[in-house]
Amino acid sequence: xxxxxxxxxxxxxxxxxxxxxxxxxxxxxxxxxxxxxxxxxxxxxxxxxxxxxxxxx
Numbered sequence: 238x239x240x241x242x243x244x245x246x247x248x249x250x251x252x253x254x255x256x257x258x259x260x261x262x263x264x265x266x267x268x269x270x271x272x273x274x275x276x277x278x279x280x281x282x283x284x285x286x287x288x289x290x291x292x293x294x
Contacts, residue, residue: 241277246270253272
């Protein structure tokens, strides 16, 4: 799962950089991290975000 998470993060980050999408300076998570979180939640936990948070901690 860690390799998949890394792959999703790198692809998301590269895509956002290519599209020139900038993160807000006040955020705690980057846009690429949010996209990665959502994809991992959908793939492994079937969209249950609270369980995904527990998985990451």
